[in-house]
Amino acid sequence: MNEDQLTEMIIKCPACSVEGKAKSIMKELEIPHFGKVLETTIQCPSCGFKHSDIIALEQNDPAKYVLEINKNTLTVRVVRSQSATVSIPEIGIKVEPGPKSEGYVTNVEGILNRFEDAVKKALKLFEDDESQKNAKNTLNQIQELKKGNGTATLIIQDPFGQSNIVSDSVKILEIPEEELRELKTGFSHIEDG
Ligand SMILES: [Zn+2]
CATH class of the missing domain: 2.60.120.1040 (ZPR1, A/B domain)
Structure with missing residues (x-):
């Protein structure tokens, strides 16, 4: 099971508050011997804001x-x-x-x-x-x-x-x-x- 799940969403930018432009990408990764992690990346083309995080699902x-x-x-x-x-x-x-x-x-x-x-x-x-x-x-x-x-x-x-x-x-x-x-x-x- 190494199939990565990808979810994209348009969100309000947490930095500049512009609506309808910032993109949130969520990717589920399976790390062998560790479990599933959710990698999230937020990118705003309007102000250049970029942030990544990972959340262990276990x-x-x-x-x-x-x-x-x-x-x-x-x-x-x-x-x-x-x-x-x-x-x-x-x-x-x-x-x-x-x-x-x-x-x-x-x-x-x-x-x-x-x-x-x-x-x-x-x-x-x-x-x-x-x-x-x-x-x-x-x-x-x-x-x-x-x-x-x-x-x-x-x-x-x-x-x-x-x-x-x-x-x-x-x-x-x-x-x-x-x-x-x-x-x-x-x-x-x-x-x-
Ligand atoms: Zn922004």
């Missing part, structure tokens, strides 16, 4: 997924819900969920690509020597991992258990109560270093 407990990133795990499927915190501690990079954060289905390499883009943006934003040095160092570490050189740890923490790393080598841990309380579920910021 309810799960809060969970922390830990995977070693190495040359053999770059293609491992990753489901990141809007409420998940994604981090690679060795590189000092962490993306916490925010109002604009998106849910997506990708693989480990795709996560690295997203981090690479975020660091490239930081390189343009922060021009002082220290930030430049740190960002270039981080960028270099991400690029080496993408080439399959070295290892690091990918951690996904999801207070709603809607995320997953689909691999036999993934460790799935409970999130301790005090850690759960500190997990962000709404406000956005990207930490670098």
Whole structure:
């Protein structure tokens, strides 16, 4: 059963409120060993608003997924819900969920690509020597991992258990109560270093 269900709807744009132009596309995907997820994308041709999210159709407990990133795990499927915190501690990079954060289905390499883009943006934003040095160092570490050189740890923490790393080598841990309380579920910021 890999038949993807696609539903399209015209909705009122949540950003500019234009009627009859914004499109909502809902796609049901079957992720092996995880279950069904609903991928929704809203696009508005009038103001350019675009937002994607994924919703796991099966309810799960809060969970922390830990995977070693190495040359053999770059293609491992990753489901990141809007409420998940994604981090690679060795590189000092962490993306916490925010109002604009998106849910997506990708693989480990795709996560690295997203981090690479975020660091490239930081390189343009922060021009002082220290930030430049740190960002270039981080960028270099991400690029080496993408080439399959070295290892690091990918951690996904999801207070709603809607995320997953689909691999036999993934460790799935409970999130301790005090850690759960500190997990962000709404406000956005990207930490670098
Ligand atoms: Zn709009």
